[in-house]
Amino acid sequence: MPIGQTLPFTAVRWDDVLFVVLAIMLLGSALLVVTMRDIIRCGLAMIASFASLAGIYVLLGNPLIAATQVLVYIGAISILVLFAIMLTQTKNAPTRLVFQTQAWVGAIAAVAIAAIIAGTVLTTTWPSTGAVAWTATSDIATMLFSQYVLPFEAVSVLLTAAVVGGVLLARREPPAGKEDRS
């Protein structure tokens, strides 16, 4: 049975409901990321926020980006972050203060930024069409390899450099005396 545009017995559209649910998930998990004491739980909350963001991308008619979000962010970056957390844990990490001394000022700054953005958004008339446009993956692919091929290649170089740099930076120094073990 096909699902109608609106919830049964109401005039509320499914899109709106999904939007609200996903938005609450997103903001909630984002808040948990920045406020929780246990940093591993922060990482998990971050995964949750990425996931809700992927859902929002679907709502915006962009399944490719949603999939990329899940693959790259949740599949790679979050794992990377969790590994890093594991490798840098000290024994007495959670007992210290979570927030900086300047956290209050940071909070005020954040609120101010939010207010500015909200103000800007609400007072500008965007050239919006009023409806979500579905993005075709083939169009993206075409664009990627024709008009944006240079940034594409540059990004690949960047990724290579990042991999090499990351390996180099994180390499453990060989202990003295065991340098030449060829």
Next chain:
Amino acid sequence: MTALLPLIPILPLGGFVLTGLLGRRYPEDAHRIAVWAVVAAWVVASIVAVMALLHASPFGTAGAGITLWTWIPANGFSHGFNADIGLFVDPLTACLLIVVTTIGMLVHVYSIGYMAHDPGRWRFFAYLNLFMFSMLVLILADNFLLVFAGWELVGLCSYLLIGFWYPRRSAAVAAKKAFLVNRVGDMGFALGIMAVWTQLGTLNMQAVFARFGSVPHEWQIAIALLIFCGAVGKSAQFPLHVWLPDAMEGPTPVSALIHAATMVNAGVYLVARCNPIFGAAPEVMVVVAAIGIFTAILAASIAFTQTDIKRVLAYSTLSQLGYMFASLGVGAWTAAIFHLMSHGFFKGLLFLDSGSVIHSVDGEQDMRKMGGLARKIPITYATMLVGSIAIAGVPPLAGFFSKDEILGGAFKNGFLWVWAIGFVVAGMTAFYMFRLMGMTFWGPSHVDAEVEHHIHESPRSMTGPLIVLAIPAAVLGLVIGFPPETGLLHQWLAPVFEGTIAASGHAEAAYNFFGIDGALAIATTALVAVAIVVAWRLFGVEIPSLGLRAQPRPDQVREISARRGLAALYNGSFHKWWFDDINNKLFVEWGGKLAAAAFWFDRTIIDGTVNGVGTVTAGAGGWLRRVQTGRVQNYALGIAVGLIVIAAGYLYLAIR
């Protein structure tokens, strides 16, 4: 003839330079150049002076001068200023020339013997020559600026010579005191010169005198007062008299030359030279007379109780200078110059004599440790007796004529109070001079035992000038001052002062011995005789040739000075009427406190402010430094804040 004029000051200047440069290497002969330079200057000066006094051409009655070169050519401005190096000689200058060069020459010769054992003699003769140069520049100058230059130079030489034995602290302090007190007077003089220039636009003295009538009367008074201020400092009148007694720290030839016969006369010369200026301001003349006669009695009262032989003579000098200023103030100009000349000779004689006495008793200057020296140093004694008689005013020696003219002029020109005080001072002068003679030469000897048996007469280089000086001390009055008011000196100096005398309306009546003049003369002589007899009774006398013999009565002296009423006077006189203490309290102590307060202000407030700026800057820097924490989050916060500010600003502008 006027071409000879520059030679007069240049010879001693050359002597100074050569003695200064070469003296250290040839200390034994250091005096030769200096003495010969002064002798040569004396010869030239005598020629010039005689010609000027006789009103011979080219001097005539108004005098003549020569301009050597332009010193400050600054004529191109709206208020042009021009000062030359120029020399001018008229009969007044000639009188001073005679006094300065003669006494200078004799003092130089005297110093050969007096300073024979002093290792710094070359310096002494160099300074003496520099002094001669300065004094001659002062006398010969034709414009105020050059006079001021000479004025300051003699002050400098006075400082150098008073403090000649500079390792001795009292000498160094006395030299400083002399210079500083002189400076106070010099400041007034400098202001007077500036006032002259602003009013008249020129500093040439003859030009100033010719046009002085065109100056507004308040300015005339101001200029006269300021010029007199300089004279007060240089000639040690009240209240700037405190330096002269202390100046006796210098060697005796210095005291004789500078502080008896020449430098202190510079003030008298200045006022006499500026007689048109003073004549135009009769109010200032009263001030001059008042200060002069007050100094006279003040100094004479102090001389009553002093025990240092040179101090008595120093106060005597102050007193006689007071007479001269009183004479200038009452309008008896020629009398003042007459007294200047005669005083120069007999005070110079007295000082050189005292130097000889001190030399003979091995440096002892306290009269209480002398006595009975008459038989042992006859030449010194005889010349000193002549000098004492002269200064006391016993006729027919020089002092009588000059002092009498002053008192007569005061009486006849209406200044009765000046006459009265001067009359009393004449008696006081006689008294304290014969007190000096009694304590030094007559009566039993109180000399220290080990000094007693080598009391000896001074060498011929010292007694020679004494004898030479005794002659004018004795006969100068008769030669140039007799008959009174019509003598040679009056004829010579008449053209210099006639303008002022005519303007003041004091017509000089002919001297009438059988009228008021005679009465005054007899009264003065009587008082002097009484004073001398009293002094003889108290302090002793021994003149066998006149049959005068009396023993000193020290007990009676003590008893008199301890009597009620007199004891307070004795105390005051002994402490120089506490002027030195007043000056000390006012200027040294309170001035010191003021200076300390100013120092505190400068150090705490001004330096504090300046340092405070630095401290504030450093503090602000230290406080600002804390922004650089090295932590990325703090920097990011800054970025965020900046971003918010910019974005909000744009938003606000866009919405408005």
Next chain:
Amino acid sequence: MSGSLDSYLILSGLLFAIGTFGFLGRRNAISMLMSIELMLNAVNLTIIAFGAFVKPLNVHASVIALIVIAVAAAEATVGLAIVMAIYRNKKTPLVDEYDSMSE
């Protein structure tokens, strides 16, 4: 609500603000990096939203978002490698200790 551009933009703005607070307020270096990821995601959301509602920008927005994701991945790699290197020296992940650049 889901059909208006404004709500997505405001949503992304809030997410960006939360990320800013986390970056400025946490002590742990890894937390800071996670906050950076949040901020990057907010920007991504903005781009995609514009792409959805403004027709000419549609494909371009997607491509740009893709590249942003790639760059974010590279940056996370290097950042975490740096944090691990510093951790090896300072023995603590707290950025309070990372102040050797001041005196």
